[in-house]
Amino acid sequence: MLNLKKHEFLKNKAREVRKEIVSMVHRANSGHVGGSLGAADILTALYYHVMQHDPKKPEWEERDRFILSKGHCTPVIYAVLADCGYFPKVDLLEFRRPGSHLQGHPYQPKTPGIDACTGTLGIGISTGVGMALGAKLKKQDQYYYILCGDGEIQEGQVWEAAMFANKYKLDNVIGFVDRNYLQTDGYSEKVMPLDPLVPKWESFGWKVFEIDGHDFEVIIDTIEKAKKEDKPVMIIANTTKGKGVSFMEGKAEWHGKPPAEDDFERAMQELG
Amino acid sequence: MEYKQTRQGYADALIELGKKNEKVLVLDADVAKATLTEQFEAVFPDRFFNCGVQEQNMLSAAAGLALEGFIPFASTFGVFATCRAGDQMRSSIAYPKLNVKIGVTHCGITTGGDGASHQSNEDIGMARTLPNMTVIVPGDYEESRLATHAAAKMHGPVYLRFGRDKYPVVPEIHGGFEIGKAKLIKEGSDITIITTGIMVSEGLQAADLLEKKGYSTRVLHMPTIKPLDESAIIKAAKETKGIVTAEEHSILAGLGEAVAAVVSENHPCPVHRVGVMDTFGESGQSQELMDLYGLRAKDIVEKAIKILE
Numbered sequence: 001m002l003n004l005k006k007h008e009f010l011k012n013k014a015r016e017v018r019k020e021i022v023s024m025v026h027r028a029n030s031g032h033v034g035g036s037l038g039a040a041d042i043l044t045a046l047y048y049h050v051m052q053h054d055p056k057k058p059e060w061e062e063r064d065r066f067i068l069s070k071g072h073c074t075p076v077i078y079a080v081l082a083d084c085g086y087f088p089k090v091d092l093l094e095f096r097r098p099g100s101h102l103q104g105h106p107y108q109p110k111t112p113g114i115d116a117c118t119g120t121l122g123i124g125i126s127t128g129v130g131m132a133l134g135a136k137l138k139k140q141d142q143y144y145y146i147l148c149g150d151g152e153i154q155e156g157q158v159w160e161a162a163m164f165a166n167k168y169k170l171d172n173v174i175g176f177v178d179r180n181y182l183q184t185d186g187y188s189e190k191v192m193p194l195d196p197l198v199p200k201w202e203s204f205g206w207k208v209f210e211i212d213g214h215d216f217e218v219i220i221d222t223i224e225k226a227k228k229e230d231k232p233v234m235i236i237a238n239t240t241k242g243k244g245v246s247f248m249e250g251k252a253e254w255h256g257k258p259p260a261e262d263d264f265e266r267a268m269q270e271l272g
Numbered sequence: 273m274e275y276k277q278t279r280q281g282y283a284d285a286l287i288e289l290g291k292k293n294e295k296v297l298v299l300d301a302d303v304a305k306a307t308l309t310e311q312f313e314a315v316f317p318d319r320f321f322n323c324g325v326q327e328q329n330m331l332s333a334a335a336g337l338a339l340e341g342f343i344p345f346a347s348t349f350g351v352f353a354t355c356r357a358g359d360q361m362r363s364s365i366a367y368p369k370l371n372v373k374i375g376v377t378h379c380g381i382t383t384g385g386d387g388a389s390h391q392s393n394e395d396i397g398m399a400r401t402l403p404n405m406t407v408i409v410p411g412d413y414e415e416s417r418l419a420t421h422a423a424a425k426m427h428g429p430v431y432l433r434f435g436r437d438k439y440p441v442v443p444e445i446h447g448g449f450e451i452g453k454a455k456l457i458k459e460g461s462d463i464t465i466i467t468t469g470i471m472v473s474e475g476l477q478a479a480d481l482l483e484k485k486g487y488s489t490r491v492l493h494m495p496t497i498k499p500l501d502e503s504a505i506i507k508a509a510k511e512t513k514g515i516v517t518a519e520e521h522s523i524l525a526g527l528g529e530a531v532a533a534v535v536s537e538n539h540p541c542p543v544h545r546v547g548v549m550d551t552f553g554e555s556g557q558s559q560e561l562m563d564l565y566g567l568r569a570k571d572i573v574e575k576a577i578k579i580l581e
Contacts, residue, residue, distance in 0.1 A: 061341075108339070108368050116339065117368040120359050126329045127364055130336020133321070137297075138340065157360075160329030168321075 002217050006049070010216045013083070014044040018244045019271045020079035020092065026264040028096040031104065034254035036076035038180050038213075038239040039147060045219040046145055047080045055085040058112040064142045065115040065131060069124025070149030070178060071105040072256070077114070078102050086113035122155030124148070125175065129161045129232075132170045143227070146175045151183030154192045159204065165232040166205030173232040174223060175206075178213065180241040182252040201234040213237030245270055275438035278470065279377040281416025282434050283308035286345060286375075288417075289424050290316045296424065299334055299346045301327045306436075307347040307377045327352045331360035331374070338370040343424060346372060350379035350392030350433060358398060365429045366402040373423050374399075375432045380520035381548055381565050382437045382470070382558035391553040396468075397525025399431040400498045406430045406451060407497040409519075409527075411472035412442045415495055418449035426451060433469065435520070437558045440473040445493050452496050454504035460490035463576050464508035464515045468494050468527045471518040471546070471567065478518075478572035487580055497527055505534045514542035514579035518572050520562075523547040544575035 002010075017040045025031035043066075047053070051064040068077050075095070082089045087101070094100035101110040105119030116131070118124035128146040135142060148158065165173050177197060181188045188194055201208045207229045209222045219237070226233035241255070242248030245267045259267055289296045290312060299321045304310040313320035323330040327348050334344040346353075353361060353376045365372045376395065383391045399407045408423065408430060410416040416434055423430040444457040457472070458479050467475035472493045479489040490512055492504055508515055515535065517528040528545030535543050548565050562568060 116336070117363060120363045122328070123332045123335075123360055123364045126332030126360070127336040127339070129329075130333030131339050132336070133333065134337045134340025134342055137342070157326075157328040157332070160323075160326035161333070163326070164323060164329055164333060167324075 002220060007216060010044055010048055013048050014040050015271055016083065017044055017076065017079045019268060021075040022245065022259060022264060022267045022271065024075045024079065024092055024095045025258045027093065029258045030096050031075050031258060032072040032256050033075065033259060034242040034248055034251065035070060035149060035178065035180070036073045037245060037248065038241045038243050039073055039076050039178050040243065041214045041216065042147065042176055042178070042219060042237055043076050043080050045216050047084055049220055050223050051145065052142065055113065058086055062140050062142050065144045067116045067118065067124045067128040067144065067146045068106055069118055069128065069146050070121070070152050071118030071124060074102070074104060074106055077106065081113040084113070087111070121149070121152040122157030125158055126161040129165045129170055129173060132173045133168050135172055136168070136170065142172065144173050146173065148175060148177050150177055150179045150181065150188055150194060151191070153177060153194065162201065162204040162206065169230070170232045171230050174226045175232065175234045177234060177236050178239055179236050180239045182241045182250070182255065184255050186252045197236050206232045206234045208234050208236060210236040211238065213239035214243060274441040276413035276441055277438050278410055278413055278416040278434040279308050279436070281410065281413040282375050282377070282420050282432065283311045285417045285420030286312045287315050289421065290319065293343065295341065295343050297321065297337060297342050297344045299323055299330050299344055301325060301330045301348045301352065303348055307375070309347045327357040328360050331357045332364040334372045335364040335368070335370045338372045344372055345375050347375045349390060350376035350395040351390055354392065354395040354398040362402055366404045369404040369428055371427050371429070373430045373432060375420070375434070377434045378436045379433045380435055380469070381553045381561045381567065382435050382520060384436065384558040384561060385555050387555040388552035393522045393548045393553065394525070395433065396497055396519070396521045396527070400530065401525070404429055405498065408451065408495055409433045409469040409497055410495050411445050411467070411469055411493060412439055414441065414446045415449065419495060422449045422451050435470055439470040442472050442476065444476065445472060452499040452501060454501035455493040456490070456504070457493050458489065458491040460488040461511060462487040462489060462513055463580055464490040464492055464512045465518060465572055465576070466492045466494055466505070466508070466515055466527065466531055467518045468497060469520050471520055474567065474569045474572060475518050477569035478576065481569060481573050482576055487576070494527060497530060500530055500534065502534050505531055506538045509535045509539040509541045514544070516544050516546060516572050516575045516579070518546040520567055521547055522550060524550055542579045544579060546571050546575055
C-alpha cells in the first residue's frame with residue numbers, strides 16, 4: 001500500500017511532468033505530446049518509486065534500466081530525467097534544436113540516463129531483451145523496464161523479441177504495452193487489430209497483467225508481483241492518450257501535433 | 273593453387289578470440305551450420321545464442337549485449353543482415369556506434385546455387401553508407417581470420433563480409449592486417465588494379481597477363497572499404513595512367529564507386545569498374561557464375577587495355 005503522502009507526491013510529480021511535456025513540445029513546435037502525457041504516470045511510478053537508479057551515477061552498472069521502445073515519446077522521459085537531475089532542466093529548452101543532446105528520439109550516447117537508442121519501432125524491446133540477457137550472463141540482478149506503444153507491437157520484431165525473452169527465461173524483463181488504442185492514423189483496431197492482447201503475450205510465454213495505467217497504487221503493486229515471476233512479464237497498461245489535458249484526451253490527432261499558443265495556455269491552465 | 277573457405281577463417285578466429293576473451297559472444301539466426309559458427313558453439317555453448325530465424329531481433333539484441341559490455345559477433349548471410357535487418361544495423365548499431373560485429377557469409381555471386389534471393393551483391397553499398405560502420409571484405413581464408421581479430425580489437429561496429437565457396441589462398445595478402453590500410457601487393461607504373469575480397473586472385477592473374485603484354489601493373493588490395501585508404505588510391509592515380517577496380521559485388525555503391533569518388537575529387541584519371549552489372553544473379557555453380565557475370569582476370573584485362581590504348 002502506498003501511503004497518502006507518497007501518493008500525493010507521485011500525483012504532483014506526474015502533474016509537473018505533464019506541464020513540462022506540453023511546454024517542451026509547444027516550445028519546439030514539434031514532438032509527440034499525446035503519447036507522452038498518456039505514459040506520464042507509468043514513468044513517474046518507475047523513476048520516483050520503483051527503479052533503483054542514481055542520477056549522479058548514470059553509468060552505474062547494476063542500476064535498473066528503462067527503455068523507451070516507443071521512442072517518439074521523448075518529452076516524457078526528458079522531463080523525468082531532468083527533474084531527477086540527470087542533466088540540467090535548462091537543457092529542455094533546446095529539445096529538438098541543433099546541437100542539443102535532446103534529440104527527437106532517444107540517443108543513448110549523448111543523453112545521461114537514456115539507456116538505449118530507439119526511434120524506429122520494435123528495436124527498443126529487442127535491445128532491452130539483449131541487455132537483460134547480458135545482465136544474466138554477468139549474474140547481475142537488476143530489472144529491465146521496457147515501454148512499448150500499442151501501435152508499436154504491430155511490428156514483427158516485437159514478437160521476435162518476445163520469443164527470445166521466453167527462450168532465455170528473462171525474468172528480469174518487465175514490459176509495458178501503453179494501451180491507448182490510438183496510433184498515428186487513428187483507432188488501432190481499425191488500422192491493424194491487436195486484441196486480444198493478453199492471450200497473445202501469454203502464448204509467447206510471458207506472464208501478463210492487465211491494469212489501469214494511471215493508478216499509481218495498481219502500477220506499483222503489479223510491478224511487485226511481476227518481480228516474483230520466473231518468466232518475462234508484460235503489463236498491459238490501459239491508458240488515455242493525452243491524459244490530463246481534456247481536449248487532447250482520446251484524440252489521435254494529438255499524436256504528433258504541437259500545441260499552438262491558445263491550446264498551450266488552456267493545457268497549462270488545466271494542469272494547474 | 274590451394275583453396276579454402278573465407279567463412280572458415282571467420283569461424284577459426286571466433287574460437288581463438290573466445291579463448292582469449294570471455295566477453296566475446298556469438299549470435300546466429302539459424303544458419304550456424306552455414307556460417308560455421310556452430311564450431312564456436314561446440315567449444316563455448318554458453319556463449320553462443322541461436323536467435324532462430326529472426327535477424328532483426330538478433331541485431332538489436334546484439335546491440336543490447338554490447339551495451340552491457342560484451343563483444344557480440346552477430347552472424348547470418350549478407351543479404352539478411354543488410355536487406356532484411358537494415359534498420360536494425362542502422363538504428364540499433366551504427367547510430368549509437370555500439371561494439372557489435374556483424375559477420376556475414378554467403379556474399380556475392382559465388383553463393384551459387386541458391387540464386388539471386390541469396391546472392392548479396394548490394395550489401396557493401398548498404399553497409400558503407402552507414403555512418404560509424406567499418407566495412408571489411410577479406411580476400412582469402414587467412415585474411416578473413418586476421419580481419420576478424422582486428423575487428424574484435426577495435427571498438428565500434430564492424431561489417432565483416434565472407435563468401436560461401438572455397439577461394440584461392442593468396443600468400444601476398446598474409447602477414448598482418450590493419451583496418452583502413454590497403455596492401456600494395458605488386459608494384460607497377462602503367463596501370464593500377466584495385467581489388468577487394470576474393471577478386472584479389474583474379475587481380476593478380478590479370479596483372480600477369482598485362483605484364484606479358486608489356487604493361488607494368490600495380491595491384492592494390494583493399495580489404496577495408498571503410499574507412500577507405502584514400503592516400504593509396506590518390507598515389508595510384510598520380511603514378512599510373514588509370515585504375516581498374518574489381519569486386520564481387522554490384523558495380524553500384526561498392527569499391528568501384530568509392531574509388532572513383534576519391535580519384536575524381538583529388539587527381540582525376542580513368543577509373544573502370546569490374547563487378548556484377550546492375551542486375552540480379554541466378555542459380556549456377558560459383559565458378560561458372562564468375563565467368564557469366566564478368567568477374568574474371570580477362571574482364572579486368574579488357575578494362576585495363578581500354579584505358580591503356
